[in-house]
Amino acid sequence: MIKKVKLPNEKLSGIKMGGGIRDVLDLATKIEKSGRTIYHLEIGRPDFDSPQTAKDAAIKAIQDGFVHYADMRGVEELRVTLSKKLARDNKIDVSPADILITVGAAAALSTAAITILNRGDEVIVPVPCFLSYPALCEMTGAKAVKLPCRFENGFLLDPDDLEAAVTDKTRMLILNSPNNPSGAVLRKDVIERIAEIAIKHDLIVVSDECYERFLYAGEHISIGSLPGMGERTITVGAASKTYSMTGWRVGYMAMPDWVTPHANRTHLFLNTSPTTFAQYGYENALRNAEPDVVRMIKEYRERRDLVIGYLRDMPQFDIVVPDGAFYVFPRVAAGAQKTDVELCSYIMEEAGVAIVPGEAFETPGFVRIAYCKQKDYLTSAMECMKKALKKL
Numbered sequence: 147m148i149k150k151v152k153l154p155n156e157k158l159s160g161i162k163m164g165g166g167i168r169d170v171l172d173l174a175t176k177i178e179k180s181g182r183t184i185y186h187l188e189i190g191r192p193d194f195d196s197p198q199t200a201k202d203a204a205i206k207a208i209q210d211g212f213v214h215y216a217d218m219r220g221v222e223e224l225r226v227t228l229s230k231k232l233a234r235d236n237k238i239d240v241s242p243a244d245i246l247i248t249v250g251a252a253a254a255l256s257t258a259a260i261t262i263l264n265r266g267d268e269v270i271v272p273v274p275c276f277l278s279y280p281a282l283c284e285m286t287g288a289k290a291v292k293l294p295c296r297f298e299n300g301f302l303l304d305p306d307d308l309e310a311a312v313t314d315k316t317r318m319l320i321l322n323s324p325n326n327p328s329g330a331v332l333r334k335d336v337i338e339r340i341a342e343i344a345i346k347h348d349l350i351v352v353s354d355e356c357y358e359r360f361l362y363a364g365e366h367i368s369i370g371s372l373p374g375m376g377e378r379t380i381t382v383g384a385a386s387k388t389y390s391m392t393g394w395r396v397g398y399m400a401m402p403d404w405v406t407p408h409a410n411r412t413h414l415f416l417n418t419s420p421t422t423f424a425q426y427g428y429e430n431a432l433r434n435a436e437p438d439v440v441r442m443i444k445e446y447r448e449r450r451d452l453v454i455g456y457l458r459d460m461p462q463f464d465i466v467v468p469d470g471a472f473y474v475f476p477r478v479a480a481g482a483q484k485t486d487v488e489l490c491s492y493i494m495e496e497a498g499v500a501i502v503p504g505e506a507f508e509t510p511g512f513v514r515i516a517y518c519k520q521k522d523y524l525t526s527a528m529e530c531m532k533k534a535l536k537k538l
């Protein structure tokens with residue numbers, strides 16, 4: 147038995163494994179094994195097929211022999227197409243040379259963290275947040291400073307709170323709009339103030355814009371497009387959500403040129419490059435799959451309205467109507483007399499519906515419902531939930 151290697155190592159030891167998600171999934175598996183149906187509203191995995199045009203392009207790439215390593219920065223055609231997309235849709239002026247193709251948005255985030263952060267640095271992470279952000283900071287030895295975004299404020303980051311959280315150790319701010327899990331979309335005036343603060347305190351901003359297309363109100367503004375922000379913003383995106391291509395594992399980071407050689411090096415040693423033919427599929431989707439995206443947005447909006455309609459009639463929850471992404475993040479009402487974990491367990495056992503406690507997103511007292519499922523499925527799940535909650 148090995149004695150000198152002890153796991154988890156010191157960097158992993160402080161990292162939670164997804165908070166209550168584990169409990170929910172374990173319970174769901176146990177119940178499913180007993181033959182009962184469980185409605186899965188816990189996972190943020192789009193249920194649409196990937197666009198046919200992307201599949202055709204990837205198949206053609208395989209047939210054409212694109213089965214070897216690509217340029218480690220990513221296939222050039224894809225970086226050129228992304229540079230045009232970023233200029234047109236995000237108003238970000240970035241050369242293809244400063245775009246790095248990564249293994250999903252996940253690898254763009256880890257590459258940014260490993261490249262930039264030093265032990266002892268502080269990273270401001272507005273919460274609720276995607277659960278990887280604090281973990282990634284801690285894996286580099288940096289400290290994630292969690293900054294609550296209040297329900298009463300529609301889960302929008304309050305720039306005054308942000309400024310108050312900055313110390314002389316703060317190096318980075320991670321933004322995610324539209325947000326997972328709250329669905330909040332940062333307003334222009336708020337983004338402008340955030341940019342002012344980032345410039346004043348010399349912060350680098352990692353802007354995770356994975357859900358940029360799933361917007362039901364407001365507009366998507368990339369902070370990297372604001373004056374003075376190009377030189378300090380890393381914009382992260384992916385094929386995963388926009389084109390329902392989560393399994394293809396392609397994403398990107400667009401960055402200032404002073405970051406590029408260092409991020410490229412991190413990426414080389416971590417991943418070398420993402421799957422070559424998958425990159426051709428993404429490149430094609432960016433040019434040809436707009437009709438698929440439009441169809442998905444319409445469908446997600448209807449699904450959101452359906453779920454919200456049910457939640458409004460459930461006294462156990464208070465809601466902010468989400469303007470983007472495909473999640474609702476209701477607050478457990480005081481009258482429910484249960485914690486988020488207890489309520490999720492009850493809903494699972496009594497209604498057969500799996501949802502995630504807010505503690506998994508650094509925000510206890512809430513639950514996350516992912517509505518990336520067909521409407522009839524959502525209706526059945528919400529009916530079961532309604533019936534179960536009536537018994538309380």
Ligand SMILES: Cc1ncc(COP(=O)(O)O)c(C=O)c1O
Nearest residue numbers: 250251252276326356384386397
């Ligand atoms: C906010 C956010 N960022 C990044 C990711 C990871 O995306 P990818 O599958 O492209 O790695 C997710 C996935 O759920 C997410 O919700």
